[in-house]
Amino acid sequence: MSSPPSASASSSPPPCPKKMITLRSSDGATFEIEETAALQSKTLENMIHENCASTLIPVPNITGEVLARVVEFCSKHAEAGVDDESLGAWDEEFVAVDHTTLFDYIRAANFLEIPTLLDLGCQTVADMIKGKTPDEIKKTFKITTACTPEEEEEVRGENQWAFE
């Protein structure tokens, strides 16, 4: 059991109770997140510094299910005393999800400007693409909006250098 993270560096000497922010997802669910964890998100950080974060913050394009996990991610990354190796292993577990969910995380990280989560999500997708042939990529992501085989042949022919 890890101890709760201490208050942020800019706080005054007398210890104050942990400041909590409340987020509301697109489907009306609410989630509490510690201010220190919320600072992982540049969007939330700006709101906190402008003092707009006193009440509820609506997050209209993120569902409750995804927002819950995003809150979990930010809290974990704000924890003190976690060594790099364990955090790396935790991150790996976090993104071991189906593609729909993974893309939801990426979108949420983009909207809330959470660089760590955005990098993690994008790197995971990149790793799924790396080294694969276009056919394998289409299969991995179940891309069916394809062109006709003739069209693909044409494009490939024009760009043989990429397939040497």
Next chain:
Amino acid sequence: MMEQRRDFDGENGTSRRTRAKGIAQSEPGVDRIRALPDSILIRILSLLPARDAARTLVIPSFGRLWTSIYDLDFDWFVYHDCSGNSSWHCCSYDEGALSRFAELVRRVLALHQGGRIRKFRLRFEFSIDRQLDELMPLELEPEELEIMIRNGGLAGEVNRWIEFAASRNVEVLDLDFLACGLSNVGYKYELPSFVLQSSFLTELKLVSCKVNLSADIVMRALKVLCLKEIALSDDSIKNFIDGCPVLESLTVLDCYGLCELNCGSQELRSVTVAPGILEESRVKVACPNIKSLSISGWIERLELESLSSLRDASIDFCDCFLCVPDEYCEVQKILEELHHVRVLTMHHHPILVLTVWELMNLPCPSNSWQRLILRTMLTKWHLPGIANVLRSSPSLEVLVIHIIPGEVPSIDAQEAWLQLYKICEGNYWDLQDRSFGCLANCLRIVRVSGDIMKDHVIQLVQFLLREALVLQKLVVSTGPNDSSISVKESKEFSDKLLSFPRGSPQAVVVFSNA
């Protein structure tokens, strides 16, 4: 959304899209890739090697987004994969791979549309042997030949590639002209001087090229510099340091001609230096403001002085481990210079030196190391070395041991060495009768990771648990890439670990099989 950009052909785009729509939209699986914003797709594609990014052009969901990537990574490894060869096998020069690689770079740069490039990486073996074969019969004057080599053919092309990156204000430049080739052989590519005058570069890595040392070096934004196999002269490092006022990290590996590394700058925080085998003179390192130093290679050539701000250091040697004890006074001097650091990392060769000292009853120089990180195979030849360092480190609070795979120190000269000293079989730690100061008073945390299934690991852990009287935490974890431990073995190990008697009543033992 910029729908147009997703199409193969901007002009006929609409018609193709309608056609495609008709075929695919009845599928229940939505194209999730296409649904992501362009900026994110470009971000993802920028994480790929250039060839993989370019190949997405046949996938409609990506369309031509690959032409906007901001990180360009060209590694000829995709055409020349010699990873299966042993380290002593020399690859014969792969002309075919080079020509396919060059074509890839040409095409990608020609089609690139983004206005900005953040990172540009080139890695291939630069060789103009074939060009020389063609030029020799022409019997040119030496100056003419020089000009042809420097500006024509492959060198000329590489110049244009680098110019392209520079014209896009590249920030991170990583140029490796050696790749898997033989060191210090043949003509080297000469880096155009304008690279060393860039005001945009924040990171520069150069491997095996010629640098014009008489030209000015001014890189106002450079924070990280790494030079490997670059021929230097007396003043070159000084010119680099003077020309890069915000330099934070400097790495100099196998650079022949390095005489001294002096830097009084407040900005420079970390230095990595490895004198190469060709180094004849001693290399003096005097950087009073740096916090972190890493040394490897032929450290016998190093002279360390004024490292008063140093907090962490790492030591390793190169492979030739000769068993003549007198030579190790060099190592002793280095350890003395580093006695005041807080964190010391030792790789497995230096630990063998400690073993020799232990068996000859010589102590390791006394020190105030608080955190010791050992990267070792932990064979029986390493155990006396570990005992030696534990005894000489009275301030040690944290011990981290990372166990690398391998059974025997893999060096040629070691056969003779092994026979000179007799290392007892059986549990080394049971035979230790002298006390270990740090264990009684100081050592709070121990972490062991990596190839933990070796016998010596469990014996060492048992010893530490018994003797470390103020231990708070012992964590044993399998390495991140270790998938070879069965559930049964894991349970047995864990049970044994938790059953050992503990000298410290508050010790917490954690076993993690990640």
